Amino acid sequence: MVQLKVNGVTRKFEGDPEMPLLWYLRDMLEMTGTKYGCGMGLCGACTVHVDGKAVRSCQTTMANAAGKSVVTIEGLKGQHPLQKAWMAASVPQCGYCQSGQIMQAASLLKEHAKPTDAQIDEAMQGNICRCGTYGRIRSAIKTAAGVKA
Amino acid sequence: MSTIKVMERRAFLKYTFGAGALILGTHVESWASDADKAAFHPDVFVGIQPTGEVIIVAHRSEMGTGSKSTLPMVVADELDADWKRVRVEQAIGDEKYGSQNTDGSCSIRDFVAIMKIAGATARTMLETAAAQKWNVPAGECKAQLGFIVHAKSGKKLGFGELAAAAAKLPVPDKATLKFKPESEYRYINKNVPNVDQLDIIEGRGTFGMDAKMPGMLVASIEHSPVYGGKMASFDAAEAKKVAGVRDVIVLDPFKPPHNFQPLGGVAVLADHTWAALQGRKKLKVEWDLGPNASYDSDRYREQLLATAKQPGKVVRNQGDVEAGFASAAKIHEASYSTPLLSHAPMETPAAVAEFKDGKVVCHAATQNPQAVQETVAGALGIDKKDVTCHVTLLGGGFGRKSKPDYVAEAALLSKKTGKPVKVVWSREDDIRNDFYHSTAGMYMKAGLDASGKPTTWLHRSAFPSIGTTFDDKAEYAMELEMGMGWNDLPYDIPNHRAENGPAKNHIRIGWLRAVANVYHAFAIHSFTDELAHLAGKDPIEYTLGLLGPGRKIEMKPVGMNYWNHNQKQSDFPVDTARMRNVIDLVAQKSGWAKRKASKGHGWGFAAHRSFLTYVAVVTEVQVDDRGRLTIPNMHIAVDAGQTYNRDRVISQFEGAATFGTSIAMMSEISVKDGKVQQSNFHNYQVARMPEAPRNTHIHLINSKELAAGVGEPGVPPVPPSIANAIFAATGKRVRDLPMRKTKLV
Ligand code: FES
Ligand code: FES
Numbered sequence: 001m002v003q004l005k006v007n008g009v010t011r012k013f014e015g016d017p018e019m020p021l022l023w024y025l026r027d028m029l030e031m032t033g034t035k036y037g038c039g040m041g042l043c044g045a046c047t048v049h050v051d052g053k054a055v056r057s058c059q060t061t062m063a064n065a066a067g068k069s070v071v072t073i074e075g076l077k078g079q080h081p082l083q084k085a086w087m088a089a090s091v092p093q094c095g096y097c098q099s100g101q102i103m104q105a106a107s108l109l110k111e112h113a114k115p116t117d118a119q120i121d122e123a124m125q126g127n128i129c130r131c132g133t134y135g136r137i138r139s140a141i142k143t144a145a146g147v148k149a
Numbered sequence: 150m151s152t153i154k155v156m157e158r159r160a161f162l163k164y165t166f167g168a169g170a171l172i173l174g175t176h177v178e179s180w181a182s183d184a185d186k187a188a189f190h191p192d193v194f195v196g197i198q199p200t201g202e203v204i205i206v207a208h209r210s211e212m213g214t215g216s217k218s219t220l221p222m223v224v225a226d227e228l229d230a231d232w233k234r235v236r237v238e239q240a241i242g243d244e245k246y247g248s249q250n251t252d253g254s255c256s257i258r259d260f261v262a263i264m265k266i267a268g269a270t271a272r273t274m275l276e277t278a279a280a281q282k283w284n285v286p287a288g289e290c291k292a293q294l295g296f297i298v299h300a301k302s303g304k305k306l307g308f309g310e311l312a313a314a315a316a317k318l319p320v321p322d323k324a325t326l327k328f329k330p331e332s333e334y335r336y337i338n339k340n341v342p343n344v345d346q347l348d349i350i351e352g353r354g355t356f357g358m359d360a361k362m363p364g365m366l367v368a369s370i371e372h373s374p375v376y377g378g379k380m381a382s383f384d385a386a387e388a389k390k391v392a393g394v395r396d397v398i399v400l401d402p403f404k405p406p407h408n409f410q411p412l413g414g415v416a417v418l419a420d421h422t423w424a425a426l427q428g429r430k431k432l433k434v435e436w437d438l439g440p441n442a443s444y445d446s447d448r449y450r451e452q453l454l455a456t457a458k459q460p461g462k463v464v465r466n467q468g469d470v471e472a473g474f475a476s477a478a479k480i481h482e483a484s485y486s487t488p489l490l491s492h493a494p495m496e497t498p499a500a501v502a503e504f505k506d507g508k509v510v511c512h513a514a515t516q517n518p519q520a521v522q523e524t525v526a527g528a529l530g531i532d533k534k535d536v537t538c539h540v541t542l543l544g545g546g547f548g549r550k551s552k553p554d555y556v557a558e559a560a561l562l563s564k565k566t567g568k569p570v571k572v573v574w575s576r577e578d579d580i581r582n583d584f585y586h587s588t589a590g591m592y593m594k595a596g597l598d599a600s601g602k603p604t605t606w607l608h609r610s611a612f613p614s615i616g617t618t619f620d621d622k623a624e625y626a627m628e629l630e631m632g633m634g635w636n637d638l639p640y641d642i643p644n645h646r647a648e649n650g651p652a653k654n655h656i657r658i659g660w661l662r663a664v665a666n667v668y669h670a671f672a673i674h675s676f677t678d679e680l681a682h683l684a685g686k687d688p689i690e691y692t693l694g695l696l697g698p699g700r701k702i703e704m705k706p707v708g709m710n711y712w713n714h715n716q717k718q719s720d721f722p723v724d725t726a727r728m729r730n731v732i733d734l735v736a737q738k739s740g741w742a743k744r745k746a747s748k749g750h751g752w753g754f755a756a757h758r759s760f761l762t763y764v765a766v767v768t769e770v771q772v773d774d775r776g777r778l779t780i781p782n783m784h785i786a787v788d789a790g791q792t793y794n795r796d797r798v799i800s801q802f803e804g805a806a807t808f809g810t811s812i813a814m815m816s817e818i819s820v821k822d823g824k825v826q827q828s829n830f831h832n833y834q835v836a837r838m839p840e841a842p843r844n845t846h847i848h849l850i851n852s853k854e855l856a857a858g859v860g861e862p863g864v865p866p867v868p869p870s871i872a873n874a875i876f877a878a879t880g881k882r883v884r885d886l887p888m889r890k891t892k893l894v
Binding site for chain 2: 015016019020023026027028030031032033034035036037038039040042043045072073074076077078083086087090091092093094095096097098099102120121124125126127128129130131132133134135136137138
């Protein structure tokens with residue numbers, strides 16, 4: 001049995017410990033804000049925080065997540081400064097990648113409160129947006145961080 | 150909005166009221182939209198509840214363009230509704246709404262007038278109802294943010310309070326309607342956020358991948374690795390041992406032509422997605438690969454290039470091309486080629502369906518819910534009226550999701566299992582079994598006068614046609630493919646010919662964002678740049694010379710109709726004045742005149758009309774000493790006619806800059822032994838943040854012309870603008886996409 005915290009709530013999981021956290025969140029907890037895009041750690045759509053750090057939930061097994069604290073997009077509750085900046089800049093187009101983008105950016109801001117362009121590139125290059133919202137993502141991160149565009 | 154339709158709606162309305170409550174008899178009506186069921190619904194697109202809530206139906210799919218919000222905003226503006234009290238309801242598939250096929254960049258241009266009529270009709274009827282109640286002239290009553298107000302007396306009633314009375318009035322003739330002046334718009338072009346934006350940002354938006362039905366199974370389907378292959382045998386023993394796997398079911402192969410039919414294959418059904426994916430890995434399937442097992446896309450591309458060197462079917466002919474070449478001072482020729490491409494929307498195809506009592510209900514990420522009705526009905530042998538398709542948000546579409554094979558798979562599997570079934574395509578399924586953007590080979594030849602200006606132009610193009618979707622024997626292009634930036638090139642050249650060479654097809658070909666414009670624009674605008682350099686002229690000056698003076702040109706291709714993106718040439722002529730305008734604008738905004746190339750640093754230009762919109766691009770590239778390319782700036786000037794949601798228009802062109810960069814630099818589907826070689830984002834590459842243009846500057850012309858396309862027309866000029874910038878920076882002319890395959894230093 002695996003025990004973990006998801007958005008502050010303790011959960012127990014009896015199934016296959018090799019199941020990726022992604023499918024546990026989506027299919028077992030019905031928290032579908034975390035998205036599937038590649039299943040191979042290539043796109044970032046499934047990004048969540050495990051013990052405060054951005055990870056790809058498609059590459060994190062339930063066994064890896066045991067005893068850890070997981071935060072998903074739902075866990076930000078719309079209160080994160082990035083979410084407000086995302087609203088103000090109307091970042092999303094189709095929106096499918098955006099949960100992952102926001103979770104990745106939230107982790108970046110924990111590490112670098114005032115990120116440089118190079119740090120933004122470095123942190124965000126694992127998150128694909130096929131609609132091409134990268135410019136607005138960059139400026140929304142800067143707005144949330146209070147750095148000049 | 151004919152009188153007949155209005156009569157029918159009135160009859161329906163009476164019936165609804167006669168029934169008192171909203172108990173509707175038939176299956177279709179039981180799925181009637183909330184707008185239809187409202188106390189007052191003068192139109193299929195709008196309904197008003199006694200509470201004052203305004204329900205506006207969005208009948209087009211939302212895949213990122215904003216049309217689900219923009220069209221309802223137009224209704225709300227004409228009605229003068231309070232946007233806070235508007236609920237936008239996504240329509241099910243139903244022909245009563247007209248076309249719901251959300252592709253071709255036409256949601257706004259085809260429906261904005263209808264939305265204005267819907268809003269103005271409702272407003273007029275509410276004003277009339279108020280006037281009758283107060284016994285004052287209707288002209289003195291005015292809608293204001295959800296109320297009807299009589300200024301003279303200060304009387305005021307909410308829309309909800311007037312709904313029942315308005316419902317009893319005759320629907321006014323649309324010729325008598327008065328429309329709001331632009332100056333009174335509250336929502337149009339005011340950058341109101343999309344209705345789903347907050348949900349998306351908080352992780353609550355429901356995409357096809359997120360849709361569910363109680364008791365559903367999740368299916369992962371093994372399709373033939375080669376187009377047209379058939380399952381020979383399979384062994385499901387190991388798959389069935391996976392915990393959670395419930396069943397393994399064979400789906401019959403399609404019958405050619407493939408149309409939107411499911412491909413056929415072997416489905417693993419399980420309690421949840423992970424079990425289905427695990428079971429699928431354990432499945433052993435032997436395929437009879439069929440006649441396409443020798444298809445090799447590299448060899449095929451060579452053949453297309455060879456075909457394009459030979460005379461083909463003439464699709465445009467002006468002047469005397471032979472004589473023109475014979476008398477030219479100089480001849481320049483070049484060949485260009487482009488690969489197959491996959492749409493790769495971030496959300497892979499996904500849908501859930503339930504077959505019960507001979508009817509299907511499904512929830513799907515689809516660009517075309519009426520095609521879902523037809524395709525599902527065809528696959529199951531039922532009437533399309535018995536297919537109810539709910540449309541979710543789409544995690545990108547780009548043309549892939551107008552073809553509902555995956556929805557029919559879900560319906561078929563539900564019929565076979567007696568349970569609701571959700572079909573989930575993995576990224577590998579998506580990349581390997583797409584309807585690919587066509588590969589193309591193009592040959593260009595110009596006869597030049599002494600000044601370097603062409604007097605003669607020949608453009609031959611060969612590519613497998615989208616027409617093979619509907620006719621597997623087709624070898625020549627459809628009119629719509631020819632009319633996409635190829636036989637409608639508005640250059641002022643006396644001798645001009647376009648020819649189409651034959652191409653047999655070996656894979657599913659489909660439309661991808663901007664379609665045939667993409668490869669034609671790449672060849673034409675790269676070649677134009679080559680000619681400018683040969684003549685020693687500035688590429689923008691040179692292009693303006695080719696376009697000639699500003700004028701409207703009537704296109705007369707040979708042996709076909711000029712498609713003009715489905716619009717009359719009288720409404721949307723090919724207008725070189727508008728093209729010159731966007732070129733002037735992009736030159737000015739990018740500081741083109743001062744931009745001098747230096748080693749590893751250059752600027753490139755291209756301008757293209759597609760989807761009735763005029764777009765000019767200037768791109769800056771930097772190529773470092775290891776040949777790595779970055780794009781610091783891209784300027785895009787646009788005349789898309791009148792806009793209705795300026796910020797969403799801008800965002801579409803920002804997106805096109807990145808989408809076009811992927812096509813130019815990175816993406817390629819290759820096929821060996823009939824099998825697609827790519828499978829996921831490590832080998833099917835698309836632009837990530839560092840590769841995308843760092844700064845995209847969109848310059849919108851404040852146009853009063855009719856609204857034209859927005860979602861697609863930004864894409865075609867981007868790849869040639871990059872190729873031309875690379876030439877300026879490095880002296881290398883890259884004629885084959887993707888450009889990452891050419892060493893730049
Ligand atoms: S789904 Fe996990 S990185 Fe793409
Ligand atoms: S907004 Fe569509 S993939 Fe990013």
